[in-house]
Every structure is written in C-alpha cells, then in structure tokens.
Amino acid sequence: MATKDLRFNSLTIHGGQAPDPATGAVMTPIYQSSTYAQSAPGEHLGYEYSRSANPTRKALENSIASLEGVDFGLAFASGLAAIDAVLKLLRPGDEVIATNDLYGGSYRLFTKLFKKYGIVFHFVSMNDTANAEDFINAKTKMIWLETPTNPMMNIIDIAAWSKVAQQAQALLVVDNTFASPYLQQPIKLGADIVMHSATKYLAGHSDVVLGLLAIKDAALAQELKFIQNSSGAICGPMDAFLTLRGIKTLHLRMQRHCENGRLVAEYLQAHPKVDKVFWPGFESHPNHSIAQKQMKDFGGMLSFQLKDERQEAAIKLIQKLAVFTLAESLGGVESLAGHPATMTHAAIPKEERLKIGLSDGLIRLSVGVEDAQDLIEDLAQALG
Numbered sequence: 001m002a003t004k005d006l007r008f009n010s011l012t013i014h015g016g017q018a019p020d021p022a023t024g025a026v027m028t029p030i031y032q033s034s035t036y037a038q039s040a041p042g043e044h045l046g047y048e049y050s051r052s053a054n055p056t057r058k059a060l061e062n063s064i065a066s067l068e069g070v071d072f073g074l075a076f077a078s079g080l081a082a083i084d085a086v087l088k089l090l091r092p093g094d095e096v097i098a099t100n101d102l103y104g105g106s107y108r109l110f111t112k113l114f115k116k117y118g119i120v121f122h123f124v125s126m127n128d129t130a131n132a133e134d135f136i137n138a139k140t141k142m143i144w145l146e147t148p149t150n151p152m153m154n155i156i157d158i159a160a161w162s163k164v165a166q167q168a169q170a171l172l173v174v175d176n177t178f179a180s181p182y183l184q185q186p187i188k189l190g191a192d193i194v195m196h197s198a199t200k201y202l203a204g205h206s207d208v209v210l211g212l213l214a215i216k217d218a219a220l221a222q223e224l225k226f227i228q229n230s231s232g233a234i235c236g237p238m239d240a241f242l243t244l245r246g247i248k249t250l251h252l253r254m255q256r257h258c259e260n261g262r263l264v265a266e267y268l269q270a271h272p273k274v275d276k277v278f279w280p281g282f283e284s285h286p287n288h289s290i291a292q293k294q295m296k297d298f299g300g301m302l303s304f305q306l307k308d309e310r311q312e313a314a315i316k317l318i319q320k321l322a323v324f325t326l327a328e329s330l331g332g333v334e335s336l337a338g339h340p341a342t343m344t345h346a347a348i349p350k351e352e353r354l355k356i357g358l359s360d361g362l363i364r365l366s367v368g369v370e371d372a373q374d375l376i377e378d379l380a381q382a383l384g
C-alpha cells in the first residue's frame, strides 16, 4: 500500500517518510550537516547545501504535505517566517483581504512591515462573504483567513471564501494552526496554501518554534520554494526532527485535547461567575453549524469572560491557576492560560480589539491532555 492511500491516523506516522535509505534507520536521522559531498561538480545525491534542501527537513515537508492532502510542503524557522514567505509572492500595489480577528503577530507583520512595501490590507469580519464585496477589485491577489480565530473562536466558512477567492482570481491562504490538519484540511475545501505555526499542535510539546506550508499547485510551490531558498528562513534539522516526532502522536493528542476542551467548556459555561464561554462546540455558538460542517471535532482552544469584567479580575484568576500555566502559546500537551489583551494581542490597538469583542477581561485557555478532572478542580479553586 502506497503511503498516499493511508488514512489520516496512519499518515501522521508514515506520511511522506520512509526508513533512511543510507542506513535503514526507522526514524529520520537529524542530518546536522550544512553541505554534501559531490562526486563531480554539480553531481550529488539530491542535496548540495542545507539552505536549499536537508534530508530531515525534507521528511517534515513531505509529512505536512501528506497530512494536508497535497504534494508540496515547505518548512521554515517559525510560523511567521512561513507567513513572510507567502506575502513575498505579492508586489507593491497588490491587495489582501484578511480576517479582522487575526493572530496578533500576523497583524503586526502585515501592518508594520508589508504595508511599508506597498501591500494594501483590508481587514473584514469574515462571518459573511458580503463584507468583502466593497474591497474586491483587480488588485485583490490574496485572501487570508484563520479559523477558528484567535482568541474569539469564530469559525469562518472556508468553502464559501474559496468561492470568493476563485471569482476574484486571488489565492486563498488558510492559517490552520488552531485546528491542525486533524480537525480540518483547508485545501480540500478550496484553499491554495495552508500555513501552520507548527510550534503549536503539530510539534505539540512546547519545545520548538517552526512554521510549515502545504501548497496545492506545483508552480506556486516552486515559487515559494524559490522564496524559501532566496530569503533563507529555514528551520534547522534538530527542530525538523522534533516536529516530525511530535506529528507522530498528533491524532492521539488531538482526540484528548478535544475531549478535555469539551469538559472544560461545559464546566465554565455552567459556573455562576462566568459570563460567556467562546467554544464552537456549543449549539448556541453563532458558527456552530459551520464548525460541524468543516471540522472533525471542536478542538482544545476556548476563551471566556467573567461576570466581573475588570482586567484585574481576569489577571487575578489566571495567577491563581496551578495546573494551567500562565504563558503565551498554545497546542502543547500542558494546559496554558493567557490574557490576550496584554499578551498575544497587545500589538492590536484597543479600539480594534473591542470591535471584535476582545475585552480586557477575556481569558484564553489552551486545554492540554492532562486528566480533565485536575483541570476542572484547578479552575474551580481559582474561581472560588
């Protein structure tokens, strides 16, 4: 059976990987080498210099491609380096339509760096494709979305936006970090490029910073590979190895993240001190039906707001947590709690934050794979 025909839970382990051809090593070795011997100038075994290609990175690139159901993958030094490479497809004057509820670092890269080079960004609420109508014109070259969104947990209809992108002859890029390919595969829903901060669920153990792209079209993949090699923001072999190792248990971890996420969301929803819980698994969530349609389950990310709306109340609660760690990031095996307004989303101006409902009292949880009862007891004591 070709690995291509395997099911997702087998692809995490075997997708794009084979025992090392040089030694038979079952795990792809960490090829910690910058250069490769050539038998004559230009004659080599496919590797000449590790910025251009490295066997450990190559295995990871093949792995993400197989998980997203395409032939082309690329790995970068961080999620933002991967985003940076995608934006370098654009020219001055080109326009991008992006969701207004965007990862803070992406917003900063768009507005503080690429705007300076003449790229025009329009941020719209992506709950309705009609919101983009006024911004689509001949210069629209890219539509950028993230779903579930961070931290408001809105769900954007990828298939609906792929139709908008097609009509505009623009590329649809989906930041799939929050869902991971276990929960959704955007290329099957019409996306052209899928981007991951593999730092989060894919690597899954909070021990590496790394970015990945999966690309549908061969010519586009070639262009991005050219950018990767020309700009040089590649990941090292050790980080590629750690990410490959993380991916092997992606399906097992995600299943538990989803189970624990549901239990924590339900507990918080029923708590008298909690005002609102943002989690797409609730039938009352405004995008619940889209989540049901495009996702396999609802994930381990959620945010909530206390009835006491003050920032101090939220921060006090986070500091009382003992099993949840107060930290940036998400998607690791351990549970994390954060305060978006002062942490991950501090780069977004307050007026913009409030427009999307991101209040100073909002708390974000990345629910890990511990025993759910310990997580709930921790929240109970902190809320008490």
Ligand SMILES: *Cc1c(COP(=O)(O)O)cnc(C)c1O
Pocket (backbone or CB within 6 Å): 078, 079, 080, 081, 103, 105, 106, 146, 150, 175, 177, 178, 196, 197, 198, 199, 200, 209, 210, 211
């Ligand atoms: C973390 C994150 C990024 C950036 O990735 P890095 O690996 O930190 O550079 C981009 N998008 C989302 C949704 C993220 O959570």
